[in-house]
Every structure is written in structure tokens, then in C-alpha cells.
Amino acid sequence: MLFELMRKREGVYNEDRKERTENRPIEEATVPEYLVFPLAMHIGAPAEPTVEKGDKVKVGTLIAEKAGFISANVHSSISGEVIDISDQPTIKGIAPCITIKNDYKDLEEPPLYSEDEELSVDQMIEIIEKAGVVGMGGATFPTSVKLSPPAEKTIDTLIINGAECEPYSTADHRLMVDHAKELIDGVRILVDILSVGTVHIALESNTHDSVEEMKKILDKVDHINIVELETIYPQGSEKNLIKKLTDREVPAGGLPVDVHTVVVSVATTLAIYEAIRSRRPTVKRITTITGEPIQEPKNLLVRVGTPINHLIEECQGFRSKPGKVIHGGPMMGIPIKSGRIPVTKGTSVITFLEKEEAVRSERTPCIQCAECLNVCPVSLQPILISQAYENGDIEEAERLGAMDCIDCGNCSYICPSKIPLLDNIRSAKKEIRARQEEQ
Known part of the structure; x- marks a missing residue:
């Protein structure tokens, strides 16, 4: 990766690559003939199909129902016919999906509730659950659960996360500029x-124009603070934001609710607005398609279920052959090899890298420089967790706090020995979870 990284305790300054899309308004993407809907586009149990092959659906039809407390509904983003329910390529690997053929009529289901209905707090949370809203900053945790903390966990602070720290992504930036009114209304709902x-509302200093747009909407009665933070990676980590904005520290293994705080991304806040004000489920999201190989990078309003190949065509194809495709950004994203993989609720950016950007240098022995410790935003010891995993000592990896890793990737990118620290820690976390499920 050809990023120049300068170290700072608990973060890095990486090279900003936003210039090709940061000033491009959001465009609505065209819709392909076939859309694919993974049953697990959220954290937790995969949703259970509520349709069968041959069924007719509309925009907003519930096609898969949440299958547990931590799960989420899935809705069709088009009208048409269910033509297949089978395993397909997804960001989580080969997994069950529903494929729908578009009839291009865009027939819509009735709204989620009657326009004349006055909603209580419980009813609003129920509508958000019904709409399938999840964390759209990438975490994809069911939002209705986040908004229903245990009675003993009082909440006094709300943080709206607009700190879009991945080097290429501008979807949240453009959302805050182009949809400032809807965003602020969503904050009021929360x-x-x-x-x-x-x-x-927390954002980075390189998105100052969004501050101006939001200030035009705010009333004096709102008591909403817009906070411009330093542009440093990973500024958008919710634990970091809580520490900087409230001086509270989320305990190891804990959640923001443990320090009386809820953090919601700007994209999720817009989805909440759509559910409560527009009375529509989550069937679209804003996604940045970018990188040097892309002919015409864009910020697109995309139907959930759209294959990535279609979005490449939407951006006029490639001007050079990509060396790597990443679902997400180069710091936290996951490399993908199939353009058939669909956009899900958590897809904020698809990044295409040139071959020379994607070449991974040869690994060499650790030189004990401690840089990975210096840049870890949650004060872990990445090299020790990585070594424990490679030695097969999963219990030691867990003891060292592997589950507290936020997957930011700072350790891997700063490592002069090019040890795959993040990959090893992710693998350790996967094994730890598997062991916990067996118990």
C-alpha cells in the first residue's frame, strides 16, 4: 500500500484519497435486472425467508424475517419475482441469498404505518425494528436493540458518528451535505x-462544508453540538469518540451503554428518518465507488442487493486494471474476488486499488519496534496477540484482549516487518467466538 503513515499515539495520519469523490453530489444508481439479498447482512442470526421461488414481491416486501433477538428483517428493494433461494457469493463468503428478477415497475408495499398515527417511543423502536434498520457504518448491529438498553443502563449522551476516517470513503460526507435536513430530523427522532x-454530531475537520449545511438546519432548541475533530485514523471508532467527547472509557469487553452513551452513524440516522418520517424500510443506502482504476468515481444511492459489477458499469468501468477490490476501505475493509457480491446495508464504500498499491511486501521477523502498540487506539498489544494465534494459543490471545480489537488495521499498516497482524487477530477472534458458542 502506498500510503504515507505518520505515527501518533493511538492513531495514524494516512494519505487522504477523497479528492475524486468528495465534491461529487449523490446520484441515484440505475437498477439491474437481478438483485441478490443475503439473509445475513447484519450481525447475529441470519433472517429466515418468508418467500418462496415464484413469489411476486414489491419494493418493501418483507422477504426474510429476523430470527432472534440479535437479527434483522430483510426487504426487497425492487418489485419483481423471486427466482432463486440458494447459496451465493457474499461479503461473508458463500451464504444463503434470495435472488429477485426486476420487473422495473417499482410497485410499492403500503407504508410501515398509517400517516395519521401518533407514535410512542416504544412504537418508534418497533417501526425501526420492522424496517430492518441496522448499523450502516459497517457494524450492522440491529439498531432497535441498541435503542432499547436495559432499564438499569440510563443513557444521557447521544453521539452521531460522521467521522469518516477511511482514506477513500466520502459517502457519509456527502450525506451530511446533501441530506442535512433529513439527518438533523433523524437526530431529533433519536x-x-x-x-x-x-x-x-462528530465529524472530521476535512468535511467542514457539511458543518455549514447542518448549521443552517439547526434550531436553538435543538441543543445539538457539532464537533469538528482532528483528521486522524481511526477517528470514527466509537470507543475513541466516547473518550474524546465525554471523557468516559468503555470498559474492556463492554459497550457504550455501559458508560451511559449511545453512538449512531449518520447513515443509520438517515435510515431511522426513512423509517419514521418516510415510513419506508431500509432498501437503499449511499455508497462510494472509488479508487484510481475507476473511470468515474461516484457517491451513489444504491438499492440494497445490487451486485458490485453493476456499479462498476455505473462508473463507466475501469481506466486501468485493478489489482485489488475491497469491500470497505483499505484500512478495515475485506478483499473480495467476485463482482457478483451484492451491496448490503453495511456497504459504505467499494475501493479499487491499482496493482502497485495492492502489492504486499514480504514478511520479515519482528524487530520489536513497538509501533503496533503505539498506534493501537484501544491500547492492545497486537504483536503478542498475533504471536499467540500463530502459536495456536487461543486462550492467550483471548487473555491479551483480542476481542477488544476494533479491526482498524493500524497495526498491520504501521508494521515495518509486514506481519499480518490484523489478519491474525481477526482469525483469533473467529476461533474465540467459535469456542464460546460451543460452551
Whole structure:
């Protein structure tokens, strides 16, 4: 990777690659003939299909129902016919999906609730659950669960996360500029649901134009603070944001609710607005398609289920052959090898890298420089966790705090020995989870 990284305790300054899309307004993408809907486009149990092959569906039809407390509904983003329910390539590997053929009529299901209905807090949370809203910053945790903390966990602070720290992504930036009114209305909905007195909208200093747009919308009664933070990676980590904005530290293995805080991304906040004000489920999202190989990078409003190949065509194809395709950004994203993989609720950016950017240098022995410790935003010891995993000592990896890793990738990118630290820690976490499920 040809990023120049300068170290700072608990973060890095990486080279900004946003210039090709940061000033491009959001465009609505065209819709392909076939769309693919993974049953697990969220954290937790995969949804259970509610349709069969041959069924007719509309925009907003529930095609898979949540299958547990931590799960989420899946809705069709087009009208047409269910033609297949089978395993297909997804960001999580080969997994069950529903394939729908588009009839291009865009027939819609009735709204989620009657326009004349006055919603209580419980009803709003129920609508958000019904709409299938999940964390759209990438975590994909079911939002209705996040907004329903245990009675003993009082919430006094809401943080809206607009700190888009991946080097290429501008989807959240453009959302804050192009949809400032809807975003602020979504924040107001969250304030009503959580009854909080303190609200921060956090973003990085390189998106100052979005601050101006949001300030035009805010009323004096809102009591919403817009906070411009230093542009440093990973500024958007929710634990970091909580520490910087509230001086509270989420305990190891804990959640923001443990320090009386809820963090919601700007994309999720817009989805909440869509569910409550527009009365529609989550069937679209804003995604950046970018990177040097792309002919015409764009910020696109995309139907969930759209294959990535279609979005490449939407951006006029390639001007050079890509060496790597990443679902997400180069720091936290996951490399993919199939353009058939569809956009899901958590797809904020698809990054295409040139061959020379994607070449991984040869690994050499650790030189004990401690740089991975210096840049870890959650104060872990990445090299020790990695060594424990490679030695097959999963218990030691867990003891060292592998499960507290936020997958930011700082350790791998700063490592002069090119040890695959993040890959090893992710693998360790996967084995730890598997062991926990067996117990």
C-alpha cells in the first residue's frame, strides 16, 4: 500500500484519497435486472425467508424475517419475482441469498404505518425494528436493540458518528451535505427515543462544508453540538469518540451503554428518518465507488442487493486494471474476488486499488519496534496477540484482549516487518467466538 503513515499515539495520519469523490453530489444508481439479498447482512442470526421461488414481491416486501433477538428483517428493494433461494457469493463468503428478477415497475408495499398515527417511543423502536434498520457504518448491529438498553443502563449522551476516517470513503460526507435536513430530523427522532440531554454530531475537520449545511438546519432548541475533530485514523471508532467527547472509557469487553452513551452513524440516522418520517424500510443506502482504476468515481444511492459489477458499469468501468477490490476501505475493509457480491446495508464504500498499491511486501521477523502498540487506539498489544494465534494459543490471545480489537488495521499498516497482524487477530477472534458458542 502506498500510503504515507505518520505515527501518533493511538492513531495514524494516512494519505487522504477523497479528492475524486468528495465534491461529487449523490446520484441515484440505475437498477439491474437481478438483485441478490443475503439473509445475513447484519450481525447475529441470519433472517429466515418468508418467500418462496415464484413469489411476486414489491419494493418493501418483507422477504426474510429476523430470527432472534440479535437479527434483522430483510426487504426487497425492487418489485419483481423471486427466482432463486440458494447459496451465493457474499461479503461473508458463500451464504444463503434470495435472488429477485426486476420487473422495473417499482410497485410499492403500503407504508410501515398509517400517516395519521401518533407514535410512542416504544412504537418508534418497533417501526425501526420492522424496517430492518441496522448499523450502516459497517457494524450492522440491529439498531432497535441498541435503542432499547436495559432499564438499569440510563443513557444521557447521544453521539452521531460522521467521522469518516477511511482514506477513500466520502459517502457519509456527502450525506451530511446533501441530506442535512433529513439527518438533523433523524437526530431529533433519536433524541425523542432516548430522552438524552447531550447530543454531539462528530465529524472530521476535512468535511467542514457539511458543518455549514447542518448549521443552517439547526434550531436553538435543538441543543445539538457539532464537533469538528482532528483528521486522524481511526477517528470514527466509537470507543475513541466516547473518550474524546465525554471523557468516559468503555470498559474492556463492554459497550457504550455501559458508560451511559449511545453512538449512531449518520447513515443509520438517515435510515431511522426513512423509517419514521418516510415510513419506508431500509432498501437503499449511499455508497462510494472509488479508487484510481475507476473511470468515474461516484457517491451513489444504491438499492440494497445490487451486485458490485453493476456499479462498476455505473462508473463507466475501469481506466486501468485493478489489482485489488475491497469491500470497505483499505484500512478495515475485506478483499473480495467476485463482482457478483451484492451491496448490503453495511456497504459504505467499494475501493479499487491499482496493482502497485495492492502489492504486499514480504514478511520479515519482528524487530520489536513497538509501533503496533503505539498506534493501537484501544491500547492492545497486537504483536503478542498475533504471536499467540500463530502459536495456536487461543486462550492467550483471548487473555491479551483480542476481542477488544476494533479491526482498524493500524497495526498491520504501521508494521515495518509486514506481519499480518490484523489478519491474525481477526482469525483469533473467529476461533474465540467459535469456542464460546460451543460452551
